[in-house]
Amino acid sequence: xxxxxxxxxxxxxxxxxxxxxxxxxxxxxxxxxxxxxxxxxxxxxxxxxxxxxxxxxxxxxxxxxxxxxxxxxxxxxxxxxxxxxxxxxxxxxxxxxxxxxxxxxxxxxxxxxxxxxxxxxxxxxxxxxxxxxxxxxxxxxxxxxxxxxxxxxxxxxxxxxxxxxxxxxxxxxxxxxxxxxxxxxxxxxxxxxxxxxxxxxxxxxxxxxxxxxxxxxxxxxxxxxxxxxxxxx
Numbered sequence: 001x002x003x004x005x006x007x008x009x010x011x012x013x014x015x016x017x018x019x020x021x022x023x024x025x026x027x028x029x030x031x032x033x034x035x036x037x038x039x040x041x042x043x044x045x046x047x048x049x050x051x052x053x054x055x056x057x058x059x060x061x062x063x064x065x066x067x068x069x070x071x072x073x074x075x076x077x078x079x080x081x082x083x084x085x086x087x088x089x090x091x092x093x094x095x096x097x098x099x100x101x102x103x104x105x106x107x108x109x110x111x112x113x114x115x116x117x118x119x120x121x122x123x124x125x126x127x128x129x130x131x132x133x134x135x136x137x138x139x140x141x142x143x144x145x146x147x148x149x150x151x152x153x154x155x156x157x158x159x160x161x162x163x164x165x166x167x168x169x170x171x172x173x174x175x176x177x178x179x180x181x182x183x184x185x186x187x188x189x190x191x192x193x194x195x196x197x198x199x200x201x202x203x204x205x206x207x208x209x210x211x212x213x214x215x216x217x218x219x220x221x222x223x224x225x226x227x228x229x230x231x232x233x
Contacts, residue, residue, distance in 0.1 A: 002102060003231040004030065005208040011189055012221030018042035019187050019226040020050040022099070026058050027065065030228045031099035032115050034187040036092065036161055044083075045095035045163050048076045053099070062103040069099055069110055070170060073162060080163030094163030097170075098129060098185050102230070107183070108174040112160045116191065118199070120182040125200035128173055132160035150192055183230040189223035190216045203229070 004025060010017040018035030020043075033049040035042020052072040060068060084093045096113025109117050114131040130136060134157040138144035144152060160169060182203050191199065193216045202212055209227040216225045 001233040003233065005210065006228045007209040007213040008226040009213045009217055011224050012217055014224055016043055017224045018046055019224040020046035021226050021228060022050050022053045023228065027056060028102040030185060030230065031097060032185045032187050032226050032228060034096045034115050036094040036158065041093045042095060045080055045093050048080060049073065049095055049097055049162060052076050065101055066108060073097060073170065074168055077162045077168040094161040096158060097162050100183060100185055105177050106174065107177055108172065110170045110172050112162055112170050113158045115187050118184040120200060120203045121178060123204060125196055133158050177232050179232060181232040185228040187224060187226040189225035190227055192223055193219040193221065
């Protein structure tokens, strides 16, 4: 049994919500997309991803679902590139994506950008995804401490997204589900204003997506905030 909740909020500073959430329990599919900040039309980009995933028909096997995810996200990638080219200039219309598919005793995730997937298992929170961002590359290279990444001036610069120039690369990870697992998909607005220790504590206390989003907004809400929480019973 899966208990799923989803929520999104414009935050305390921004005027427009450029996040989009997909909740397809009928497919075992959930996703969060975050329109790339500062590029304009970010809400169009995230909405295009949501529309594409919401159009996937039910009844597909797990392998077919993964193929459909790649196909449809790839289609949005090309469409956003064409849209940006048609509008001229240096305009970029892009969005992050993190998608989680649950089937039977297994999970699989696809992502591009810095929207994240976390797993709370046995009381310990681990980040399943690796950010495609400038600061993550600096952390990996040992030139920036992980705890300083969110405060770095380049913290908002992503290196991979749906709609960016060039071919789209989606990273994938898969694993086996354990009873009691809790998954969190979120946009960067959540972990910008709450550290992972606070997120872990809230999840361990049974917080749903709405409670997490409200906590992030109360903590500053510097960006749009979106979350999906999935509890495996």
